[in-house]
Amino acid sequence: AQRVTQPEKLLSVFKGAPVELKCNYSYSGSPELFWYVQYSRQRLQLLLRHISRESIKGFTADLNKGETSFHLKKPFAQEEDSAMYYCALRNAGSARQLTFGSGTQLTVLP
């Protein structure tokens, strides 16, 4: 069965410091990985996906199949990055169901 693990429930960093939100997955097939973000009082929205190899709001994430990880990184955190972040996995061969991790609440301190 597919599974997504986000080991940190809470993460606090100071403004300007690097931040890394960890995500590990278990899946035997060919997964697609995503990061979703939920800012305070806003709806959940897509941040980035591994297949696009993009950088959104300064965040990047690289899929490491050897370590089965998809960590989210940003070199210089900003206060507006404070939010709940969810890592999610989709079976590339199936319909569009997502399996979500338990989420990491990021707080960027001034």
Added chain:
Amino acid sequence: NAGVTQTPKFQVLKTGQSMTLQCAQDMNHEYMSWYRQDPGMGLRLIHYSVGAGITDQGEVPNGYNVSRSTTEDFPLRLLSAAPSQTSVYFCASSYGNTQYFGPGTRLTVL
């Protein structure tokens, strides 16, 4: 485009009561889904639909029913509410690799 809309925003029920959470989207997306969000557990898939007339169970379907008579609407019915169903419920529709989420319904069952 209104995107994905959900009603009500908040609801309090007594154990044993039934109710329907409404979800609608105006983007003509075929795929729609319902999730519940619980602290420390992330989002878990309840039911999903790949098109009008077609629904299937997700990870946690017990106690919930769905139907999909039109592309636009995907209501979620609680047959006999239980305190364990206290949660925040999100509806989503999907196009390509991206899921678009509604604002959520916060349900409390006493």
